Amino acid sequence: MPSPPRFSFELFPPRTPEGVAKLPAVISRLAELKPDYFSVTHGAGGSDQDGTYETILTVVRETGLEAAPHLTCVGSTRANIAAALDRYRSAGVRRIVALRGDLPATALSTEAPGEFKYASDLVCFIRETHGDQFRIEVAAYPEMHPQAQNPGADFDNFVRKVECGADAALTQLFYNADAYFHFVDRCEKAGLRIPIYPGIMPITSYDKTLRFCTGCGADLPRWVRLRLAELENDRDALLDFGLEVVTRLCETLLRNGVPGLHFYTINQAGPTMRLWENLKLSVTA
Ligand code: FAD
Numbered sequence: 001m002p003s004p005p006r007f008s009f010e011l012f013p014p015r016t017p018e019g020v021a022k023l024p025a026v027i028s029r030l031a032e033l034k035p036d037y038f039s040v041t042h043g044a045g046g047s048d049q050d051g052t053y054e055t056i057l058t059v060v061r062e063t064g065l066e067a068a069p070h071l072t073c074v075g076s077t078r079a080n081i082a083a084a085l086d087r088y089r090s091a092g093v094r095r096i097v098a099l100r101g102d103l104p105a106t107a108l109s110t111e112a113p114g115e116f117k118y119a120s121d122l123v124c125f126i127r128e129t130h131g132d133q134f135r136i137e138v139a140a141y142p143e144m145h146p147q148a149q150n151p152g153a154d155f156d157n158f159v160r161k162v163e164c165g166a167d168a169a170l171t172q173l174f175y176n177a178d179a180y181f182h183f184v185d186r187c188e189k190a191g192l193r194i195p196i197y198p199g200i201m202p203i204t205s206y207d208k209t210l211r212f213c214t215g216c217g218a219d220l221p222r223w224v225r226l227r228l229a230e231l232e233n234d235r236d237a238l239l240d241f242g243l244e245v246v247t248r249l250c251e252t253l254l255r256n257g258v259p260g261l262h263f264y265t266i267n268q269a270g271p272t273m274r275l276w277e278n279l280k281l282s283v284t285a
Contacts, residue, residue: 006197006260007033007281008068008170011059011267012041013051019267023055027062029269033276036260037066039137039170043074043101049084056093068137069093072101073116078125081116085130095135097170098122098161103147110147120160127165138162140169140196142183143176146217159190168194170262173201173212175245176219177252195259200250202263202271203242206232243271247278254279 009030014020027038038059042052052069059067069088073081088096100112100119111117116125123136138161141154148154158169174180184196203209206228213220224245231238250261263272 002257003259005254005258006036006195008037008039008197008260008262009033009035009272010039010041010199010262010264011055013048013055014267015051023267024058024062026265026267026269027059030265030272031063031065033273033281035065037068037095038063039068039070039097039262042070042099043072053087053091056088057091060092066095067093068095068097070097070099071122072099073114073119073122074101074103074112075114077115081122081125082129085126085134089130089133094133095137096126097137097139098126098166099139118157118160120157120164123161123164123166135167136165137168137170137197138166140171140183141217142171142174142179143218145172146215155186155190158187159192162192162194166194169196171196171199172216172218173199173264174218175213175221175224175249177249177256179219180253180258181256197260197262198253198258199262199264200246200275202246202266202275203228204239204266204268204271206238209242243274243278246275250275250279 011023011027014023030038040052040055040059042049056067056069059065071081071084098119100116100122103110103112116122119138123138126134126136140158144151144154148157171180171183180198187196201212209220209228210225212218227241228238231241253261263275265272
């Protein structure tokens with residue numbers, strides 16, 4: 001029998017005093033949905049490793065649920081990464097989302113500065129130094145990473161991360177389910193056996209959705225973009241439309257047997273909770 005879908009919620013370390021004050025309540029509300037774990041970004045938007053670490057501790061303290069730090073290696077050293085891993089181990093962390101991270105805007109190639117060039121180097125390092133003590137999740141790009149030479153080269157790079165020891169992958173956000181299913185087919189044909197969890201970004205604003213999609217190279221279907229533009233100044237109608245689009249996407253994914261969903265919460269409980277209700281997902285434990 002296939003296992004029930006797994007759900008995870010992504011947070012980022014808050015950057016303002018108001019964000020810090022609000023976060024425990026957001027986490028508590030989301031925890032009512034009993035996700036399998038929360039993940040916490042690192043480096044995205046300038047957050048440092050301490051911010052990630054503190055947010056991981058907040059999640060564990062507020063919920064008792066599992067929390068997985070994202071660990072980026074761009075610009076880092078083996079010594080820094082080793083120290084971060086040791087600190088997480090001592091805090092009881094058992095799962096890491098291993099990433100290269102975004103390159104500085106001035107970078108001339110996909111090769112990161114520092115002692116790790118790619119996420120695959122980080123995955124290999126974690127396995128070499130910590131064996132199976134961490135479950136490792138990596139990023140996957142159904143619509144290709146924007147800096148990749150071509151889809152084939154990007155896929156080969158994904159395979160490398162799995163060969164280095166990744167246990168699972170979380171995808172970049174997408175609004176085109178076919179891209180995800182094509183990617184999963186490709187993984188199956190290549191003999192990759194790890195689960196690929198779709199990354200789900202709720203739609204709550206025209207500007208932000210456009211910016212996210214442009215930034216990561218995700219296709220925003222023309223009809224969705226046009227309708228969001230039309231509703232830009234009618235917040236309630238835009239939220240309803242965004243909810244309908246993302247609900248249908250999730251329904252299609254779940255109906256076709258995805259292993260679970262990874263929600264980009266953007267540190268807000270409301271959008272993820274509304275999706276959850278619409279999807280009639282139950283609380284699993
Ligand atoms: P990689 O897998 O290393 O790939 C990066 C690029 O290099 C790709 O174009 C790939 O094709 C190419 N490449 C890989 N290996 C080789 C090779 N050997 N030779 C040539 N080219 C190669 N960013 C943050 O800063 N913080 C976060 O917390 C964060 N969380 C994320 C969570 C998820 C689920 C996702 C999908 C993305 C996240 N990101 C985060 C964004 C991510 O860091 C960027 O997309 C980054 O540009 C690539 O990271 P990666 O781990 O996918 O890199």
